[in-house]
Amino acid sequence: MLDLKKKLQEMQTHLGLNPVGIRQRMTILALEDDHLAQLSGHAAEIEELHLACAEALHQHFCHLPELTLDSEYPGLFARLPYQRLRYCQQLLQGPYDMQHVRMRVLSNLGQERGRLASKSCLAAYHFYLQYMHAGLSERWSERPEIAQRLYGCLLRAVFFDMGLAVDTHAAASQMALDDSDARYARTVLCANDGLWEWQVDNDRMQVSERWLSILELDAVTAPRTLDDWLSRMPPSHRHAFNDVVQRHLAGDEQQVHLECQLRKRDGELVWVLIRGLVCVDAHGQRLLTGSQTDISQRKAAERELAHSSLHDPLTGLPNRQSMNELLLQASQRQSRPGARHAAVLFIDLDRFKLINDSLGHHAGDLVLIQVANRIEHCLRPGDHLCRFGGDEFVVLLDDMAAVSDAELVARHIMDALHQPIVVINRRLTLSASIGVAALNGHDGEQDALREADLALDLAKASGKAQMALYSDVLQQDAHHRLEMESALNDALRRDQFEIHYQPIVEIAATRSRVVGVEALLRWRRGDRLVPPDEFISVLEETGAIVEVGEWVLREACRQVLHWHAHGHQELRCSVNLSSRQLQQSGFAEVVARVLRETGFPATSLVLEITESLLMQEGPETLATLRELESSGVRIALDDFGTGFSSLGYLHRYPLHIIKIDKSFITKATGDERLKAIVRAIIGLGRGLCMDIIAEGIETPEQMEFLHAEGCQFVQGYWFGRPQPAAVVKPLLDSMLDPDFDRHGAAPALLH
Numbered sequence: 093m094l095d096l097k098k099k100l101q102e103m104q105t106h107l108g109l110n111p112v113g114i115r116q117r118m119t120i121l122a123l124e125d126d127h128l129a130q131l132s133g134h135a136a137e138i139e140e141l142h143l144a145c146a147e148a149l150h151q152h153f154c155h156l157p158e159l160t161l162d163s164e165y166p167g168l169f170a171r172l173p174y175q176r177l178r179y180c181q182q183l184l185q186g187p188y189d190m191q192h193v194r195m196r197v198l199s200n201l202g203q204e205r206g207r208l209a210s211k212s213c214l215a216a217y218h219f220y221l222q223y224m225h226a227g228l229s230e231r232w233s234e235r236p237e238i239a240q241r242l243y244g245c246l247l248r249a250v251f252f253d254m255g256l257a258v259d260t261h262a263a264a265s266q267m268a269l270d271d272s273d274a275r276y277a278r279t280v281l282c283a284n285d286g287l288w289e290w291q292v293d294n295d296r297m298q299v300s301e302r303w304l305s306i307l308e309l310d311a312v313t314a315p316r317t318l319d320d321w322l323s324r325m326p327p328s329h330r331h332a333f334n335d336v337v338q339r340h341l342a343g344d345e346q347q348v349h350l351e352c353q354l355r356k357r358d359g360e361l362v363w364v365l366i367r368g369l370v371c372v373d374a375h376g377q378r379l380l381t382g383s384q385t386d387i388s389q390r391k392a393a394e395r396e397l398a399h400s401s402l403h404d405p406l407t408g409l410p411n412r413q414s415m416n417e418l419l420l421q422a423s424q425r426q427s428r429p430g431a432r433h434a435a436v437l438f439i440d441l442d443r444f445k446l447i448n449d450s451l452g453h454h455a456g457d458l459v460l461i462q463v464a465n466r467i468e469h470c471l472r473p474g475d476h477l478c479r480f481g482g483d484e485f486v487v488l489l490d491d492m493a494a495v496s497d498a499e500l501v502a503r504h505i506m507d508a509l510h511q512p513i514v515v516i517n518r519r520l521t522l523s524a525s526i527g528v529a530a531l532n533g534h535d536g537e538q539d540a541l542r543e544a545d546l547a548l549d550l551a552k553a554s555g556k557a558q559m560a561l562y563s564d565v566l567q568q569d570a571h572h573r574l575e576m577e578s579a580l581n582d583a584l585r586r587d588q589f590e591i592h593y594q595p596i597v598e599i600a601a602t603r604s605r606v607v608g609v610e611a612l613l614r615w616r617r618g619d620r621l622v623p624p625d626e627f628i629s630v631l632e633e634t635g636a637i638v639e640v641g642e643w644v645l646r647e648a649c650r651q652v653l654h655w656h657a658h659g660h661q662e663l664r665c666s667v668n669l670s671s672r673q674l675q676q677s678g679f680a681e682v683v684a685r686v687l688r689e690t691g692f693p694a695t696s697l698v699l700e701i702t703e704s705l706l707m708q709e710g711p712e713t714l715a716t717l718r719e720l721e722s723s724g725v726r727i728a729l730d731d732f733g734t735g736f737s738s739l740g741y742l743h744r745y746p747l748h749i750i751k752i753d754k755s756f757i758t759k760a761t762g763d764e765r766l767k768a769i770v771r772a773i774i775g776l777g778r779g780l781c782m783d784i785i786a787e788g789i790e791t792p793e794q795m796e797f798l799h800a801e802g803c804q805f806v807q808g809y810w811f812g813r814p815q816p817a818a819v820v821k822p823l824l825d826s827m828l829d830p831d832f833d834r835h836g837a838a839p840a841l842l843h
């Protein structure tokens with residue numbers, strides 16, 4: 093209601109409907125108050141005619157099928173005769189003042205809302221005038237001058253009214269148009285999208301304010317032609333855009349839809365999404381119109397996502413996936429004639445786990461970041477470095493004069509990484525092992541990676557902090573290893589393993605005696621007896637060592653128990669353990685079960701572990717070792733001196749025996765420094781109340797030296813090589829012999 097009142101006021105102002113305006117309208121039509129007075133004077137007769145006219149008009153409209161108003165506005169048609177009657181009364185009554193005019197405008201506005209089209213409105217006026225003309229002539233057939241005069245008055249009044257109706261309709265449409273224009277303008281102003289319009293046939297461009305602001309342009313620098321617009325795109329985008337526009341104009345593309353870059357005023361590129369559709373305007377001209385959206389934020393987010401899927405979050409280096417892609421490209425380049433050399437370096441930090449375990453992962457992360465920086469400093473601009481995972485990095489060296497240049501870079505990297513690193517106030521010295529392989533166009537890129545990895549294995553195996561080059565020999569080794577893996581797979585089931593025993597002797601001035609044996613595993617492969625150094629690592633890698641190790645333990649316990657029963661009750665049994673066995677949860681329980689099942693006394697069992705095993709392990713290992721110790725089992729630290737020989741281990745872990753590695757003993761007699769080390773180890777063991785066993789005694793001189801230094805226990809070829817149980821038995825028995833002498837009979841018997 094409020095809306096209609098407001099509209100009426102607006103309309104009144106728009107049409108100038110004030111007393112002066114009304115008077116003007118009357119003057120133009122030569123409509124005087126007297127004319128209205130004459131009509132009022134014959135109101136009764138005219139009203140009679142009005143009634144009949146309204147009814148006739150109603151009938152007339154009812155028979156026009158194209159007027160579907162009744163279905164759209166039910167009841168409207170039924171009301172029409174009465175509305176018309178009232179209208180006729182108003183028409184004749186006058187006075188034509190503000191009140192009258194307002195009523196008329198309101199009625200016309202109502203019709204506007206009711207969508208009574210002006211054509212039916214005019215038709216109704218026509219019908220009315222024709223009807224009234226005939227009616228008046230008939231009524232005053234005797235007095236035609238009255239009929240004529242009254243019709244003249246009626247004609248003026250009706251035209252006055254028609255003028256109001258036509259002006260109201262026109263003004264209402266104009267106001268609606270203004271309103272929608274204003275709304276459209278507001279939408280354009282608020283829209284985030286820039287709008288554009290291109291008159292295809294005469295190449296004229298128009299763009300909105302927002303369009304300009306995306307590119308920081310103004311009315312002066314705004315594009316005027318399509319070329320102006322295209323000139324802001326990089327060439328490849330320009331072609332793509334032009335192409336999609338032409339295809340759309342040719343009807344091959346449903347719409348213009350393209351993401352491309354545009355140059356801003358300052359030259360910076362911005363990503364936009366351009367959409368458009370062609371239409372034909374009122375003049376038959378083709379008009380391509382559309383929007384342009386700034387999508388730079390979305391593009392940035394997409395870029396970030398793509399970057400993070402291809403990069404390592406810690407170091408920001410390309411990750412394994414992007415290295416694969418880089419390798420593929422490099423290997424394709426290699427297959428082209430005249431290509432320079434390329435190579436892959438596989439870098440692995442030595443003992444990185446130790447840093448993580450001892451200083452925490454945060455420190456480990458900081459180390460990795462510094463390592464990445466250092467490696468990067470050793471590379472040239474065209475080279476690529478990626479973090480392959482953990483402490484592994486891969487370098488792709490491209491465009492080299494010779495493959496041997498890769499070795500130089502590898503050494504350079506090793507030197508750079510060897511410089512001390514300071515992390516959280518700790519000074520650390522790192523070392524890295526590197527495998528190097530050439531990248532050939534004919535091999536796949538994955539081959540080079542695999543070859544570099546193989547070379548890395550070799551570098552690690554030859555004592556870490558080493559570099560190794562891939563060669564065919566390496567590949568043969570790998571084949572050989574694979575073969576061995578599958579052969580080892582069912583060696584246990586096929587009974588191919590056997591145990592050899594090597595005596596451990598207590599030396600004394602007067603009389604030496606065998607106090608124990610070390611169980612050493614052998615693999616009978618066809619005619620060959622394979623030594624453990626060749627296959628233990630394979631068993632460890634495949635995990636089979638767990639099962640095989642338990643078999644060794646059980647067999648050794650059984651065998652030594654048998655010897656216990658045959659005169660050697662005191663004999664100890666030493667069994668070597670692999671780290672995989674200790675990592676097994678409930679390993680102490682496995683040992684307890686074997687002891688239970690075989691009946692072997694725990695106190696006669698010695699389990700040998702290596703320093704490297706302790707280095708890798710954490711609190712669980714300590715707990716397992718403690719559990720074993722509490723059951724009476726003794727623990728020996730094997731190969732002492734070859735690993736890190738951290739005295740901390742001796743203190744932290746429950747260890748009862750130190751075994752000095754044979755490498756010290758072999759050379760000790762002629763080397764004063766080695767002698768000093770052996771002496772120190774013996775002193776250390778004694779101080780910690782640990783037994784010392786020296787391994788690898790091969791000569792009487794070595795024996796003398798160790799005896800003189802107070803080493804109680806020895807093991808070595810001088811006393812006996814590892815032999816099958818049946819061969820060892822006579823040796824054990826002979827050592828029971830009171831005539832047995834460490835300087836004479838025993839070695840002769842064994843060699």
Ligand code: C2E
Pocket residue numbers: 594611612613623624625628641644668669670700730731754787788789790807808809810814
């Ligand atoms: P290890 O535990 O240090 O064993 C001693 C190694 O020194 C044995 O080599 C033995 O034959 C050798 N040896 C003893 N006396 C002398 C000597 O006077 N001169 C020289 N040159 N060598 C001597 P073997 O039997 O080849 O075993 C090598 C390694 O394999 C062992 O070193 C041990 O670490 C591992 N191993 C052997 N059996 C097993 C097993 O059942 N389980 C596990 N996990 N490892 C085993």
Ligand code: MG
Pocket residue numbers: 610668700730
């Ligand atoms: Mg051993």
Ligand code: MG
Pocket residue numbers: 730731751753754787
């Ligand atoms: Mg050893």
